[in-house]
Amino acid sequence: MxxxxxxxxxxxxxxxxxxxxxxxxxxxxxxxxxxxxxxxxxxxxxxxxxxxxxxxxxxxxxxxxxxxxxxxxxxxxxxxxxxxxxxxxxxxxxxxxxxxxxxxxxxxxxxxxxxxxxGLPEGRSHERLVPKQPGVVVRLESGREIQARVIDISLSGAALASIATPPIGAAVTVGRTPGRLVRYFDGGFGVQFMLPLSPDRFHDGMTL
Incomplete structure (x- = not known):
């Protein structure tokens, strides 16, 4: 309000x-x-x-x-x-x-x-879940690969735990899903997917 x-x-x-x-x-x-x-x-x-x-x-x-x-x-x-x-x-x-x-x-x-x-902060628009297999590789445009853990995921993005800190706005590929880094938080960063995931593949057994 x-x-x-x-x-x-x-x-x-x-x-x-x-x-x-x-x-x-x-x-x-x-x-x-x-x-x-x-x-x-x-x-x-x-x-x-x-x-x-x-x-x-x-x-x-x-x-x-x-x-x-x-x-x-x-x-x-x-x-x-x-x-x-x-x-x-x-x-x-x-x-x-x-x-x-x-x-x-x-x-x-x-x-x-x-x-x-x-300029209000963006709220979380989708239900979020924790995948059963949280380990994921994040690839940067340079080809560098980062090991990360999915904290939670929604149709439009994911929160990832990692010691790495790519720059805000960086294009990344989370597993096979392209996105961009949009925020930092303590112990990781948030990625917004370039295109939303299909609802029919959105479940805790999914892989990115």
Whole structure:
């Protein structure tokens, strides 16, 4: 929740309000996700902008205009819609949602927009689990390999225990999963995956 004190410290900042977003104002937001086309093929994607009524995606495989698509987006969850146009690099979806669902999306987008504007820390958006086989090799772009232990993992990233400290922003490959180093903590570092893991392989017996 944004406090009065926070507003006082940033007098020129106009925060997004859910009431504005319910009128389908678009928010520029980059959320990782996956989508399934009508033939049940599944692919990774990232949002470019979104409103409670629609979303524009960047992705490698483009469905046909009029085709039904099911989306799973971090922070938002599962939503459905129809492809309505093909902007460069992806497609735009008109969402099929109840008024209650649209209100929920508006509130989530409001929080995301305000978090970005105020520089608030990113919360954990996904369930996290501890794998049964936590040992993993982390490879840097230079070819250097680091032995690490997975503390916990989510669809979008992992916390790794290691004595090594690659630089923030470094491109890394955790096992076979590409990502980037986004934070340090005592005894290790956090990695955000370049593309989210598929939910069907997310279990404690999984390997990266």
């Amino acid at each position: 944004i406090t009065d004190e926070g507003l006082a410290e940033r007098p020129r900042l106009r925060l997004a309000q859910a009431s504005d977003l319910r009128r389908h104002q678009r928010v520029t937001v980059a959320l990782l996700g996956r989508y399934m086309l009508a033939d049940r093929r599944e692919y990774p994607c990232q949002t470019m902008d979104m409103s409670p009524g629609g979303v524009r995606l960047t992705c490698a495989v483009v469905g046909a205009v009029g085709e039904r698509v099911v989306l799973y987006l971090e922070h938002i969850g599962r939503i459905e819609g129809v492809i309505v146009r093909h902007p460069p690099g992806g497609f735009a979806v008109q969402l099929a949602a109840t008024p209650r669902k649209r209100d929920k999306i508006a509130s989530q987008l409001t929080w995301l927009a305000n978090r970005e504007m105020l």
